[in-house]
Amino acid sequence: MSAQTPILDIKNLSVHFRVYGGVLKVLDGIDFHVFPGEKVGLVGETGCGKTTTMKAILRVLPTPPAVIPNGEILFKGQNVLKMSERKLLDMRGQGISMIFQDPTSALNPVFTIGQQLEAVIRHASPQNHRLSRSAIEQRARLALREVALADPDRLLNSYPIQLSGGMRQRVCIGMALSTDPELLIADEPGTALDVTIQDQVLRLLQRLVDEKQKSVILITHTLGIVRQTTDRVYVMYAGNMVEVAPTKRLFAKPAHPYTQGLMAAVPRLSGGGISEGIPGRIPSYMNPPVGCRFHTRCPYAMPVCERLKPPVFTVDDEAHQVACFLYDAPDKVQAYKQEQVAV
Amino acid sequence: MRLVSLDSLYRFVTFITQRLFQSIFVLFGLSILIFTIARVLPGDPARTALGARAPQEVVDRLRAEMHLDEPITVQYTFWLTDALRGDFGDSLVTRRAVTTDIAEFLPASLELVLFAGIITAVGGVVLGTISAQHKDTWIDNVIRILSYAGVVTPAFIFAIIFLLIFGLALDWLPSIGRLSEGIPKPPVVTGLITVDALLAGQFGTFWDAFQHLILPGVALSLGSLAQEARITRSTMADNLSKDYIAAERALGIPDRVVMTRFLLKPSLIPTVSIFALDFAANLANAFLVELIFNWPGLSRYGVNAMLRKDLNAITAVILILGVIFILVNIVVDLVVSALDPRIRLRTARSD
Ligand SMILES: Nc1ncnc2c1ncn2[C@@H]1O[C@H](COP(=O)(O)OP(=O)(O)OP(=O)(O)O)[C@@H](O)[C@H]1O
Numbered sequence: 196m197s198a199q200t201p202i203l204d205i206k207n208l209s210v211h212f213r214v215y216g217g218v219l220k221v222l223d224g225i226d227f228h229v230f231p232g233e234k235v236g237l238v239g240e241t242g243c244g245k246t247t248t249m250k251a252i253l254r255v256l257p258t259p260p261a262v263i264p265n266g267e268i269l270f271k272g273q274n275v276l277k278m279s280e281r282k283l284l285d286m287r288g289q290g291i292s293m294i295f296q297d298p299t300s301a302l303n304p305v306f307t308i309g310q311q312l313e314a315v316i317r318h319a320s321p322q323n324h325r326l327s328r329s330a331i332e333q334r335a336r337l338a339l340r341e342v343a344l345a346d347p348d349r350l351l352n353s354y355p356i357q358l359s360g361g362m363r364q365r366v367c368i369g370m371a372l373s374t375d376p377e378l379l380i381a382d383e384p385g386t387a388l389d390v391t392i393q394d395q396v397l398r399l400l401q402r403l404v405d406e407k408q409k410s411v412i413l414i415t416h417t418l419g420i421v422r423q424t425t426d427r428v429y430v431m432y433a434g435n436m437v438e439v440a441p442t443k444r445l446f447a448k449p450a451h452p453y454t455q456g457l458m459a460a461v462p463r464l465s466g467g468g469i470s471e472g473i474p475g476r477i478p479s480y481m482n483p484p485v486g487c488r489f490h491t492r493c494p495y496a497m498p499v500c501e502r503l504k505p506p507v508f509t510v511d512d513e514a515h516q517v518a519c520f521l522y523d524a525p526d527k528v529q530a531y532k533q534e535q536v537a538v
Numbered sequence: 539m540r541l542v543s544l545d546s547l548y549r550f551v552t553f554i555t556q557r558l559f560q561s562i563f564v565l566f567g568l569s570i571l572i573f574t575i576a577r578v579l580p581g582d583p584a585r586t587a588l589g590a591r592a593p594q595e596v597v598d599r600l601r602a603e604m605h606l607d608e609p610i611t612v613q614y615t616f617w618l619t620d621a622l623r624g625d626f627g628d629s630l631v632t633r634r635a636v637t638t639d640i641a642e643f644l645p646a647s648l649e650l651v652l653f654a655g656i657i658t659a660v661g662g663v664v665l666g667t668i669s670a671q672h673k674d675t676w677i678d679n680v681i682r683i684l685s686y687a688g689v690v691t692p693a694f695i696f697a698i699i700f701l702l703i704f705g706l707a708l709d710w711l712p713s714i715g716r717l718s719e720g721i722p723k724p725p726v727v728t729g730l731i732t733v734d735a736l737l738a739g740q741f742g743t744f745w746d747a748f749q750h751l752i753l754p755g756v757a758l759s760l761g762s763l764a765q766e767a768r769i770t771r772s773t774m775a776d777n778l779s780k781d782y783i784a785a786e787r788a789l790g791i792p793d794r795v796v797m798t799r800f801l802l803k804p805s806l807i808p809t810v811s812i813f814a815l816d817f818a819a820n821l822a823n824a825f826l827v828e829l830i831f832n833w834p835g836l837s838r839y840g841v842n843a844m845l846r847k848d849l850n851a852i853t854a855v856i857l858i859l860g861v862i863f864i865l866v867n868i869v870v871d872l873v874v875s876a877l878d879p880r881i882r883l884r885t886a887r888s889d
């Protein structure tokens with residue numbers, strides 16, 4: 196697989212938020228990529244920057260306050276951060292589309308499902324733009340049937356407030372799939388729902404992406420879901436990618452102390468559960484810890500961790516990488532230290 | 539489809555009926571309040587009306603005619619009986635039926651305030667949108683400073699400045715009355731000269747009347763325009779960081795469509811609500827502006843009535859302002875519920 200070129204390739208991306216009282220340095224030079232047809236998981240406790248990364252990819256972070264001081268986001272070889280409006284529109288929807296975290300806030304409260312879904316379909320491609328109203332409506336109905344929503348006619352005329360949480364989630368999935376994207380981002384689908392409905396929704400999503408052979412980024416708090424559905428997993432902590440590995444290997448042999456903590460906290464359903472394996476909380480982004488951002492909570496922290504940001508080390512082979520000094524290969528860290536001194 | 543529209547028609551009619559029914563009580567209460575206040579103010583209206591030199595028995599006769607010596611409850615009963623028949627008594631100042639006076643002066647004020655309202659709505663929303671879209675840039679800052687200036691400066695200051703600069707010094711626009719001399723008046727249909735002129739096809743008259751509206755209209759509108767701009771900007775800036783906007787953009791809807799459609803509609807709701815208050819306030823604020831531009835409007839008439847203790851005129855003017863306020867609020871509630879399905883559906887459910 197690694198011989199292929201990634202469909203999405205993020206290099207050294209940082210995102211800051213300029214807020215009242217200072218700058219939140221949220222994303223801190225992350226690397227992340229997805230190969231065509233690959234299903235990639237992204238895990239990490241709440242506030243670690245998962246959604247921020249995804250919004251950056253689609254360039255929909257609110258600016259202000261968001262600023263991107265450095266980094267590259269390559270989608271099929273083109274830098275998203277430098278794309279023209281026209282190219283950006285081509286990428287959004289058909290290239291990449293996203294199921295947002297909370298279906299309630301992701302749907303516009305004052306427009307009907309039909310108005311929103313039809314606008315998405317109409318702008319999905321230049322061909323769609325020329326379709327008649329009724330053809331678009333037909334496509335919208337199909338999109339809703341696709342996500343197992345009965346009575347699409349009534350739904351198209353309904354406002355989000357008239358739907359249950361589970362239905363809203365399905366609508367969001369249907370909307371994201373209606374553009375037939377090459378890469379689908381699913382940001383904690385179903386977290387806002389109760390367990391049975393969450394399960395149904397995830398099964399549905401899984402079936403749909405399997406059928407259509409899409410590349411997928413799946414963000415979730417629930418490690419069990421990652422284990423079942425993804426090929427490779429990234430672990431994120433406080434704006435850093437701390438570990439990446441093929442899914443099986445990550446679960447069999449988690450390398451980063453944070454990942455090990457996460458595994459210890461399994462199986463929790465959502466949110467708070469993750470941090471229970473590791474005492475303490477995610478640090479402030481206004482003054483993030485110098486060195487390894489995890490050192491304030493890490494049981495293995497060494498003096499070097501408080502001074503230097505750990506570079507990425509290889510565990511066993513290239514596919515498994517970890518940003519932690521415990522995996523220090525003497526030659527690499529030596530070179531790294533010199534570099535830091537030189538700066 | 540058909541069912542949906544019948545259903546909403548039914549809701550519409552129910553809503554209007556309910557609101558009109560409620561307004562009856564509001565107006566009834568308002569009439570008692572204003573009737574009482576007008577009568578407990580010091581000074582004898584009959585004496586004021588007739589002048590200091592009128593013989594006492596003439597004054598007494600007028601007092602008797604006006605039932606001024608009866609207890610206030612009896613006076614109110616007399617007034618209400620007449621009022622229900624559409625007779626609000628005569629003005630002590632103009633010596634005409636109060637209703638005649640109002641029919642003459644109200645349209646002038648309405649035309650002015652409606653015109654100011656249009657400027658407020660369009661200008662406020664446009665400036666607010668520009669501001670939100672350029673949040674925290676110099677454009678936003680310039681609009682912010684202008685808005686603060688607009689909010690804190692009373693309308694009459696603008697009126698005087700405009701009169702001096704554009705009316706007198708530059709002589710760009712007319713600054714006295716509603717129509718230039720020698721311009722034919724259109725037949726009265728609505729009482730709004732611009733509208734009546736258009737209805738009658740008298741475009742020359744329309745243009746002249748329109749020019750007369752500009753200075754007082756703009757002067758009157760600036761305060762509320764500034765306020766609407768602030769509110770639109772802050773709601774919009776708020777909504778701009780909502781997930782549904784990010785989602786709509788993420789799914790490939792062009793920014794132009796997102797901003798003018800999907801962001802504008804939810805952002806207008808507070809603007810429209812405040813607009814109702816501004817509109818009513820402008821009817822009252824119009825007084826000095828009407829005075830400065832010699833505009834024959836109701837505010838001027840109302841203030842004169844207060845100063846002269848013209849009881850019937852005071853009561854009628856306040857009631858008519860009450861009616862307008864109620865109507866504007868009904869319209870605003872309709873617009874808000876058209877914009878916001880959450881409100882619409884909530885009312886439908888509670889029925
Ligand atoms: N618009 C914004 N303005 C200021 N700070 C922001 C903004 N958006 C995100 N942040 C901050 O960035 C950090 C990361 O947020 P993000 O939503 O990416 O986390 P997440 O990993 O998706 O968490 P969760 O699991 O709760 O969804 C948080 O501390 C958040 O407060």
Ligand code: SF4
Nearest residue numbers: 487490493500519520
């Ligand atoms: S680099 Fe140091 S502090 Fe960071 S995870 Fe590794 S051991 Fe812990």
Ligand SMILES: [Mg+2]
Nearest residue numbers: 245246247296
């Ligand atoms: Mg998130």
